[in-house]
Amino acid sequence: MVSDDARTRLINHLDGVAGYNDKGYYWSGHTPDEVRANQEEAQAVIMRLVAEIGEDAFSLDLLQKLKSGAASTDDSGDIVLQAKGELPRAW
Numbered sequence: 749m750v751s752d753d754a755r756t757r758l759i760n761h762l763d764g765v766a767g768y769n770d771k772g773y774y775w776s777g778h779t780p781d782e783v784r785a786n787q788e789e790a791q792a793v794i795m796r797l798v799a800e801i802g803e804d805a806f807s808l809d810l811l812q813k814l815k816s817g818a819a820s821t822d823d824s825g826d827i828v829l830q831a832k833g834e835l836p837r838a839w
Contacts, residue, residue: 755805755835758797762819762828765790769823791820810834 768776768790773783798806798814806814810830813819819827 754797754800758794758801759828759831759835761790761793761797762822762831763825765794765820766822766825766828769821770825787817787820791817794819805835807834 765787768786773786776782778786794814798811803811810827813822813827813830822828
């Protein structure tokens, strides 16, 4: 059984990614190349956490968003809200 810690780390990571993509990159003064690099690193972290948690813990819809890269570029926070709904004990 996966501990809630991995789920909590995923929720926190998705929340931070959404904040960065919303306005964080702007306030940080990041160039487009830096934004892409941060999003690529965010995706790598997402994939590690999904593997740690196990794909069967997610709906097919959320899993697709996590694996496709949509979560690493999300600026709305919708994906983190969906994850909170599916992993309620994580936060």
